[in-house]
Amino acid sequence: MKNEWGTTNYPLVPGHEIVGIVTEVGNKVRKFKVGDRVGVGCLVDSCHSCQNCANNLENYCPKFTLTDGSKYSDGTATHGGYSDSIVSNEHFVFHIPDELPLDAAAPLLCAGITVYSPLRYFGLDKPGLHVGVVGLGGLGHMAVKFAKAFGANVTVISTSPSKEKEAIENLGADSFLISRDQDQMKSHGKLVMVGAPEKPLELP
DSSP: OOOTTSOOOSSOOOOOSEEEEOOOOOTTOOSOOTTOEEEEOSEEEOOSOSHHHHTTOGGGOTTOEESSSSBOTTSOBOOOTTSSOOOOOGGGEEEOOTTSOHHHHGGGGTHHHHHHHHHHHTTOOSTTOEEEEEOOSHHHHHHHHHHHHTTOEEEEEESOGGGHHIIIIITOOSEEEETTOTTTTSOSSEEOOTTSOSSOEEOO
């Protein structure tokens, strides 16, 4: 809305993590039909020809098309999930099962994949591991639920003591640490930071 990235086109109707019903399909569409329950994340198209697109890394495509504030290949503006309807290349549309409510599916399309992907990529999707989740906002909620579903022992680390009940009772976290509590932050092991120190960093 504030054009913080410097690429927004106005007028703008924002919104990503979009769910809805297909109302029309193009003559080359093969994966979807009118009436399908679907979702769209934060992209509606890409160039389909660069190396990133070839490797299914369209989020790194230099010509990707965002759900809002961007432009389609024909130059028309994209409008997001708060608009009456959107247009998306079928490659960026996902089927939503009938048993999954649309409002429950929406957060999976951005917040969900943002935490699911690294959990899988770094091998944290195996039972018996201990996973720490820092912060219990939108991403933190998803991270706790995914990690528990993978069979991990989950510790939530937060600055807000008021979130302990939600973390333990509602989301199923196994333990809760308050990061502002010096006693709780005393050394109980090693913190390994991905992409930071070459060796594990021992904390006092």
